[in-house]
Structure formats: C-alpha cells, structure tokens
Amino acid sequence: MALVFLLALVRVLSVSVKTDVLMLENVQRREADLQPYMIPPQHVIEQRNVEQSWVDMLGLLFTLVEYWRIWFYVGLILLLFWNMVQSLKMNQRDEGSKEEEEEEVEEVEEVKQVKKEEYEEQVEKKEQEVQEELLEEQEQVELVEQQQQEEQVEQEVQVEQEEEEDEEEEEEEEEEDYHPSKFTEFITRCALEYAQGRATRCHLVEKLMNDLLNTFRFFWSDTFFPVLQTAIGVGSAFEGWSHQELDTVYRLIVPIEAPQGHSFLLELGDEGDVLARNSRIRVELQCMCPIQQQLEDVLCFLHHQEDELSQNQEPSLLQTLCTDSYLDVQKTVTWFTVQVDAVWKATRRAQAYDLKVLPSSRSCNLQLTETSSGEKILVELLFGVQQGNSDIFLTSQNTEGGFTPSTAWPQSCAVAEKKFFQHTARNALHDSTHLSCLTFLACASVQMGFSTYVIKTIVLHLLALIPLKKWSRTNFVSQLLDLLRYLEYCVKEKCLTHFLVGNGNLHNTVVLPEAFQSATPLNLFQHLKEDPAAYFRAQRDFRKLKDRFLRLLIFRH
Known part of the structure; x- marks a missing residue:
C-alpha cells in the first residue's frame, strides 16, 4: 500500500511541474511576438531592462520556488523510500536474526539431543557393565555354590560309603562271629512256618463289596439317604499279617457322604480330646433352590411348607436316620442291613456267592459262601465319615469297654495305619x-x-x-x-x-x-x-x- 501511494504522489507532482513550464514558455513566446511593435525610449528601455532583469529574477525565483516544491516532494518521496528500504532491511535483519536464533536453538537442541544420546549410551553402557559384573558375580557365586554342593554331595557320598562299609564290616564280623546252630536254624524255620499267614482273598473281597456298593448307589441315588463311596480295606487281613489258625474277618470301611440338601458337621468330642470316643456327626439342611430350578420334582426343605414336602417328596435324612439332629449309627446300619440282601441279588456275583447277614448293632456283618466249594468268607462293613482330607475317619466301630451311644462315631486310625504298612512294604x-x-x-x-x-x-x-x-x-x-x-x-x-x-x-x-x-x-x-x-x-x-x-x-x- 505504501508503494502505491508513493507512485500516485509522484504522478501528481510531475503533472503540476509540466503545467508550470508550459505557462512560462507561452508568456515568453507572447512577449517575443509583441517586441517588434513596441520600441520604447532608451532610458525607458534601460529602465525596462532593469525591471525586466528584476522580473526575470522574480520569475526565476518563482520558478525556483516552484521547483523547490518539486524537490521537496522528491525529497519526501526519497525519504519515504529510504525509510521503507530501512524498514525492509530491519525486517530482513529481524527475520535473519530470528532464523539465526531458530538455527541456534535447533543447534542447541541438536547438541542437547546428541549429549542426551551420548549420556544415555553411557548410562546403558554402565548398566550393561554393571549387569555383566552382577552376572559374573552371580555366576561366580553359583559356581561356588555348585562346587560347595558337589563337595557336600561328595562328602555325603563318602560318608555313606564309609557307613556302608562300616555296616558291611560289622555285618561280616557279626556273620563271622554268629554261627547259628542247627537248633537255632530249626527254631527259626519252624517259627516262620508257624507265622506264615494264610493266602488272603483281599482283592476278591474288595471287588465283591464294591460291586455291592455300586448297585446300592444305583438304587438309592435319587433319595435323601447317605451316599456310599468305595470301600477301603483295613485291619490285619489287608495289612498282611492274618494268621492261618485264626478266623480271618475282612474288615472294610465304607465312607459315606451327605445326600443333596444336607451336610455333615463333625463334632470331635471334648476340647483337647485326641482319638475322641464320643465324636458325633450333626446333620444340617442346605438350600436346594438352585437344584429345584434344574430338577422340577425336587423341593427345598428350607423354603417349602412341611405339608407340601410330606405330600410331594420323601423325608429328609434328619427324619429317617438321625436322633436329635445327629446321625444315628444303629439306624444307619439297620437301613443298610435291611436292603443289602435284595441289592446283592441284583449284582453280577449273586449266583457265585450266597450272602447271609449276621446280627450286629454297629456294623454290617456278612457271610459269603461260595456255591461251588462251600468256602465261607466273613466280611465286616464299618461306616465312616472322613475327617477333612486326612486318613482319619469317624466310624461306627465299638469302643473298648463300656457302652457306646448310638450317636457316637469314634475316631479311627485304621486307614492311616494300613497306609504306613504299605509304605513300609514298598521300602x-x-x-x-x-x-x-x-x-x-x-x-x-x-x-x-x-x-x-x-x-x-x-x-x-x-x-x-x-x-x-x-x-x-x-x-x-x-x-x-x-x-x-x-x-x-x-x-x-x-x-x-x-x-x-x-x-x-x-x-x-x-x-x-x-x-x-x-x-x-x-x-x-x-x-x-x-x-x-x-x-x-x-x-x-x-x-x-x-x-x-x-x-x-x-x-x-
């Protein structure tokens, strides 16, 4: 915009100067045309010359004045132009300084970035060096530990070898010193023959009883009676020390679990009493509403009226085999004993063995007679509830001496002892x-x-x-x-x-x-x-x- 204004101003000034010059030329030409006709006297002419000189001087001054105005405007234009040029230079300098500053900033940033990268590289190198040193130290420690372990193992092996050598030497010395007489050898042979147990039929008995229990579970699966699990053989016959002169009774523990809608709560006798003889099993009802949604014919014992339950559903375990909310041993044994004969006839072995139930109040005593040979097998089934995940059970066995209440389930270690004998036999x-x-x-x-x-x-x-x-x-x-x-x-x-x-x-x-x-x-x-x-x-x-x-x-x- 400033450049356009300057151009318009120069245009106007140039037109004004041209107009003044033309007017001056016309006046002089007119004067020249009239000069021949006017011949004044000498003094007049001289006077006129003087005056004319003054007029010329005035005209020249006037012309100079007019040209001064032009030069003024020209100077003003030059001044403006110079100011514009200076401003442009200053702008260029500012831009250049900004660019230089930006370049300097970029250079500084680049230097900083380079220094940062160098610092990071140095830090990484140091970390790598530290890690390498740590790894070396760890490897050295591991090597030392490994060497110590190897030395320890070697020492242990040496000690074991020395102990074995000492034991072998002692045994050799004992064997050298010990020369059993024929009488001693005879006694040993006779005692071993006497202590030799009869050929047990543990595997057969376990198979027969588990077939019976599987069939029992099938018939009573949709009821609210105890759920019978796989039997566990215990006692002398299953531990391997049953004598041939004694009547072998195959004793098994039948673990039982609570049916649906019920739970067992174990009460382990008095506080601080180990191997409690008066432990009891309390039966509690559980909500069956989730099961009721899946099985429409099952009603929840807790959230339905007794009239509705008695008309549409079998009684709960509390109403059948319990006394004062505690599982009753005699009722449980009676329930099983009454059903066992009919259930046995439905098993695969019913034709090979005849089953007879022997009287008992706290266990189910069975006599199996092989139909072909007439050989008899005596079986005692004890019912038990496992104590947590341990090998201890609360069983229906009798306690030694005294009366045992029908709601008492003494603790038994029979399963744990059998497992110890099995571990010993393996080693x-x-x-x-x-x-x-x-x-x-x-x-x-x-x-x-x-x-x-x-x-x-x-x-x-x-x-x-x-x-x-x-x-x-x-x-x-x-x-x-x-x-x-x-x-x-x-x-x-x-x-x-x-x-x-x-x-x-x-x-x-x-x-x-x-x-x-x-x-x-x-x-x-x-x-x-x-x-x-x-x-x-x-x-x-x-x-x-x-x-x-x-x-x-x-x-x-």
Whole structure:
C-alpha cells in the first residue's frame, strides 16, 4: 500500500511541474511576438531592462520556488523510500536474526539431543557393565555354590560309603562271629512256618463289596439317604499279617457322604480330646433352590411348607436316620442291613456267592459262601465319615469297654495305619520278616491280656526305630525277642505311646489332621498308672505271654 501511494504522489507532482513550464514558455513566446511593435525610449528601455532583469529574477525565483516544491516532494518521496528500504532491511535483519536464533536453538537442541544420546549410551553402557559384573558375580557365586554342593554331595557320598562299609564290616564280623546252630536254624524255620499267614482273598473281597456298593448307589441315588463311596480295606487281613489258625474277618470301611440338601458337621468330642470316643456327626439342611430350578420334582426343605414336602417328596435324612439332629449309627446300619440282601441279588456275583447277614448293632456283618466249594468268607462293613482330607475317619466301630451311644462315631486310625504298612512294604526287602514277627507275637498274645492293637503298636514303633534291612530271616528270632523286651519295658514303665498321635516323624504318605501332629503323645497304658490292680494284672499277663511265646518258639504249641 505504501508503494502505491508513493507512485500516485509522484504522478501528481510531475503533472503540476509540466503545467508550470508550459505557462512560462507561452508568456515568453507572447512577449517575443509583441517586441517588434513596441520600441520604447532608451532610458525607458534601460529602465525596462532593469525591471525586466528584476522580473526575470522574480520569475526565476518563482520558478525556483516552484521547483523547490518539486524537490521537496522528491525529497519526501526519497525519504519515504529510504525509510521503507530501512524498514525492509530491519525486517530482513529481524527475520535473519530470528532464523539465526531458530538455527541456534535447533543447534542447541541438536547438541542437547546428541549429549542426551551420548549420556544415555553411557548410562546403558554402565548398566550393561554393571549387569555383566552382577552376572559374573552371580555366576561366580553359583559356581561356588555348585562346587560347595558337589563337595557336600561328595562328602555325603563318602560318608555313606564309609557307613556302608562300616555296616558291611560289622555285618561280616557279626556273620563271622554268629554261627547259628542247627537248633537255632530249626527254631527259626519252624517259627516262620508257624507265622506264615494264610493266602488272603483281599482283592476278591474288595471287588465283591464294591460291586455291592455300586448297585446300592444305583438304587438309592435319587433319595435323601447317605451316599456310599468305595470301600477301603483295613485291619490285619489287608495289612498282611492274618494268621492261618485264626478266623480271618475282612474288615472294610465304607465312607459315606451327605445326600443333596444336607451336610455333615463333625463334632470331635471334648476340647483337647485326641482319638475322641464320643465324636458325633450333626446333620444340617442346605438350600436346594438352585437344584429345584434344574430338577422340577425336587423341593427345598428350607423354603417349602412341611405339608407340601410330606405330600410331594420323601423325608429328609434328619427324619429317617438321625436322633436329635445327629446321625444315628444303629439306624444307619439297620437301613443298610435291611436292603443289602435284595441289592446283592441284583449284582453280577449273586449266583457265585450266597450272602447271609449276621446280627450286629454297629456294623454290617456278612457271610459269603461260595456255591461251588462251600468256602465261607466273613466280611465286616464299618461306616465312616472322613475327617477333612486326612486318613482319619469317624466310624461306627465299638469302643473298648463300656457302652457306646448310638450317636457316637469314634475316631479311627485304621486307614492311616494300613497306609504306613504299605509304605513300609514298598521300602523293605523282599524277604522282610516284620509282618511275620507281628503275626507270631499276635498269635502268642491271644487271651493273654494284651490286645492285638497293643502288639501292632509295639511293632510299629520298632519299625520306625530299626532299619528295614535288619528285619531279615537271619535276625528273625532276635527281632522277636526285641519286641518282647520292648513290651516288657512299656509294661514296667506303664507307658506305651500311640504311634500316630503326636508323632512328627511320619512319612508324608500318611495324612493326619493338624491336631494329631501337634498333640501330646497319647499313653495307651495310662490305666496302668491310675489302677494298681490293672498294673499287677499286666505284669502277670506278660509273664504268661512270655511263657507262651517260648513254647510256641520251641514246641509250636
């Protein structure tokens, strides 16, 4: 816009100057045309010349004045132009300075970025170096640990080898020193023959009973009676020490679970009581509304009226097999016993074996007779509820001595003890005699005042104390004598601790409740401390047992 204004101003000034010049030329031309006709006197002419000179000077001044105006405008234009040029230069300088500043800023930023990258590279290098140093140190530590472990393993191997060599030397020395007489060999052979158990039929019995229980479950699956699980064989027959002169009774525990709409709550007797004899199983009703939505013919015991339930649904477990909300042993056994004969006839083995129910109040005693040979098999079914995920069950077995209420479910360690024998059998030598020792001593203690459970506890303790390789044929008689001496010591000290209660050195194959592991060891001979007469009888019974033991060992009767 400033440039356009300057151009218009220059145009107007140039037109004005041209007009003044033309007017001056016309005046002079007119004067020249009139000059011939006018000849004034000399003095007039001189005077006129003087005046004319003054007029010319005035005209020249006027012309100069007019040209001054032009030069003024020209100067003004030049001034404006110079100002414009200066402003353009200043703008260019500003732009140049800005660009320079931007370039400087960019250069600074580039320098900073380069420095930052260099710093990061240095940091990464340092981190890598530190990591490498750490890895080297870790590798060195691992190498040192590995070397220490290898040295430790080598030392352990050396120690084991030395111990084995020492044991072998001791055994060799013992063998060299020990030269059994023919009489001793004869006694050992006769005792082993006597202690040899009968050929058990455990596998067959388990198969027969599980076929029975599967058929039972099929018929009673849609009811509110207890759900029967797979039977677990326990006792001497399944532990492998049943004697041929004794009537073998195959004892099995049948785990039961609560039916739908019910739950079992275990009440383990008095607080602090381990192996409680008065444990009870309380039955509680559970909501069945979710099941009712899936199965239209099932009604919830908690959210329906009794009249509606009695007309449209079978009674609950609380109404059938319970006494005061507690599961009743006798009612449960009676329910099973009444149905077992009819259920057995529906099994696949009904034609091969005849089943007879023997009277019992707290267990189901069955006699199976093979139709072809007439051989009889005695089976005792105990019902039990598992305590958590452990190997301890609350069973329907009788307690030793005294009356057992029908709602009492004593704790049983039979499954845990069987698992310990199985673990021992897996780790013992193929010709181990620990079961033969147990069988021989159990036969000797019949009607001698000591129960087979006491004898089994004695053997369990010595199995945990004596290495399994010591239970060999060569040491059979000496192991029998060790068992007898241990029993004598326990009677004298009036103390025989339960093998499972308070024993923290058991293998993890046997799962016990925390209360068992942390409990104070339970004394099975506590009554000897409390009753002097019982202690006197125990001493007398041991002397009889010792005599019976020696007769069986020498004369086999």
